[in-house]
Amino acid sequence: MANPLLGVRVTTATLREVPRMEAAAEIARRRARELGRPVLVSVTTQVGLRDPLALFARGAGVTHNRFFWSVPAANFEITGLGAAWSFTPPLSTDRFAASAEAWRQLMAEAVIDADRDLPVQGPLAVAGFRFDPDHPPSELWRDYPHALLLVPRLLIVRHGDVTTLTVNGMVDAQSSTLALGAAAARRLQALIGLPWRPNRPPLDVQVDVSLDPDVWKAIVADAVTDLRAGMLEKVVLARAMRLRGPEPFDTAATLDTLRRDYPHTFIFAVARGGRTFLGASPERLVSLRNGDVAASALAGSAPRGKTPEEDAALASALLQSEKDRAEHAFVVQMIRAALTDYCDAVQAPELPTIMQVRNVQHLFTPITARIRPGYDIFDLVQRLHPTPAVGGKPGPAALAWIRAREQLDRGWYAAPVGWVDARGDGEFAVALRSALIGRREATLFAGCGIVAASDPERELAETRIKLRAMLGALGVGDEMIG
Ligand SMILES: C=C(O[C@H]1C=CC=C(C(=O)O)[C@@H]1O)C(=O)O
Ligand SMILES: [Mg+2]
Numbered sequence: 001m002a003n004p005l006l007g008v009r010v011t012t013a014t015l016r017e018v019p020r021m022e023a024a025a026e027i028a029r030r031r032a033r034e035l036g037r038p039v040l041v042s043v044t045t046q047v048g049l050r051d052p053l054a055l056f057a058r059g060a061g062v063t064h065n066r067f068f069w070s071v072p073a074a075n076f077e078i079t080g081l082g083a084a085w086s087f088t089p090p091l092s093t094d095r096f097a098a099s100a101e102a103w104r105q106l107m108a109e110a111v112i113d114a115d116r117d118l119p120v121q122g123p124l125a126v127a128g129f130r131f132d133p134d135h136p137p138s139e140l141w142r143d144y145p146h147a148l149l150l151v152p153r154l155l156i157v158r159h160g161d162v163t164t165l166t167v168n169g170m171v172d173a174q175s176s177t178l179a180l181g182a183a184a185a186r187r188l189q190a191l192i193g194l195p196w197r198p199n200r201p202p203l204d205v206q207v208d209v210s211l212d213p214d215v216w217k218a219i220v221a222d223a224v225t226d227l228r229a230g231m232l233e234k235v236v237l238a239r240a241m242r243l244r245g246p247e248p249f250d251t252a253a254t255l256d257t258l259r260r261d262y263p264h265t266f267i268f269a270v271a272r273g274g275r276t277f278l279g280a281s282p283e284r285l286v287s288l289r290n291g292d293v294a295a296s297a298l299a300g301s302a303p304r305g306k307t308p309e310e311d312a313a314l315a316s317a318l319l320q321s322e323k324d325r326a327e328h329a330f331v332v333q334m335i336r337a338a339l340t341d342y343c344d345a346v347q348a349p350e351l352p353t354i355m356q357v358r359n360v361q362h363l364f365t366p367i368t369a370r371i372r373p374g375y376d377i378f379d380l381v382q383r384l385h386p387t388p389a390v391g392g393k394p395g396p397a398a399l400a401w402i403r404a405r406e407q408l409d410r411g412w413y414a415a416p417v418g419w420v421d422a423r424g425d426g427e428f429a430v431a432l433r434s435a436l437i438g439r440r441e442a443t444l445f446a447g448c449g450i451v452a453a454s455d456p457e458r459e460l461a462e463t464r465i466k467l468r469a470m471l472g473a474l475g476v477g478d479e480m481i482g
Pocket of ligand 2: 299301327448449462
């Protein structure tokens with residue numbers, strides 16, 4: 001069949017769905033007139049597209065708002081392009097409760113045309129938060145507000161072999177419903193036509209630490225003094241590293257490398273303005289699916305060995321390290337207590353196991369539960385963030401310590417990032433092993449749980465190991481790290 005649209009099935013399918021989109025938009029238009037406010041219309045269709053990351057890459061020239069999410073172990077990927085709707089609550093409100101309420105209202109009024117059996121339901125929202133809304137934001141993070149919910153215009157979700165395309169739009173009483181479907185089809189057609197070949201990382205990247213490592217170690221030493229004096233039990237301290245490249249960094253190529261080299265992590269990217277916050281986090285904050293809750297405690301770290309024997313010896317030393325077990329136990333206790341407030345059947349194994357990713361191994365305890373009626377994923381995120389894997393214990397005192405002493409705007413680093421769907425199911429990672437990437441510069445973040453038994457030199461070494469994931473994906477070898 002002569003296909004005027006480059007022979008790409010996704011586009012043909014989309015065009016076939018245009019009448020469906022128009023019908024849904026017409027219902028939305030009537031609803032918007034009755035309600036006196038715009039209504040979201042969302043139409044999902046199956047498409048024959050294999051790699052959502054290719055559309056993330058191609059979307060760069062088309063929109064500033066892009067999202068990518070990949071859980072290779074679950075064979076699950078999302079790309080979101082553009083913004084049909086977005087929400088940031090006023091600073092003075094409870095940002096999680098306000099987000100939950102905005103999402104509930106949008107979904108209650110939305111016109112959704114999607115197959116109920118699909119793994120992710122219709123118009124999901126990308127969600128991200130600042131680590132600490134009370135820390136004054138720096139210029140670097142200007143496009144990343146204290147809370148953001150965003151429904152992309154085009155959403156591509158791949159679960160195993162099934163890929164769906166969701167077209168979202170806000171419709172008001174005056175909207176031309178004819179325009180919506182045709183505009184979406186045109187936009188996709190343009191995207192599909194653009195080539196994507198990942199660029200190799202730039203050579204000769206300059207590395208620059210934002211804070212002198214000796215100054216950082218002195219801060220860690222001060223924390224240890226306060227910990228030994230009993231002012232705190234644990235505090236997580238982070239530092240940043242700046243890279244400057246002679247050519248622009250290719251964020252899609254970076255994500256491609258991360259999903260290949262870190263298949264057991266949550267790979268995420270949120271592009272806003274001219275920057276992209278991305279990473280490969282081994283730590284799930286929480287997921288909710290049909291009432292089933294999964295969270296994970298991840299804290300306590302060791303390098304990977306160069307041989308299987310060395311690797312196993314490092315793992316067994318980590319399992320026996322009192323210092324790391326203490327770091328870890330605070331996280332398990334806190335997550336168990338937090339989930340118990342909103343869930344039944346909270347379960348966790350007695351002892352941690354080892355989670356290994358390419359550059360590092362961690363103590364790991366999975367925690368599961370059943371959410372109680374009346375609670376949602378935003379309640380869980382609000383109650384869990386920040387866990388002592390990124391904050392400390394007691395939580396408020398540790399946050400105050402970080403705010404006063406860390407000398408860093410964490411922005412979205414170490415904060416919840418993820419998505420929520422129309423049913424209220426969703427998944428959030430803790431945004432670790434991450435970087436904020438501009439055109440030619442990148443800021444990388446890594447932190448460590450400091451406890452009374454911490455040694456500043458070893459904690460500095462631990463940040464270097466953690467930074468390696470992003471450095472490697474950006475083309476910086478170990479020999480270049482100071
Ligand atoms: C804060 C980070 O890691 C946390 C997660 C796992 C292990 C950690 C640790 O051993 O210190 C940290 O709590 C980071 O990667 O920036
Ligand atoms: Mg540690």
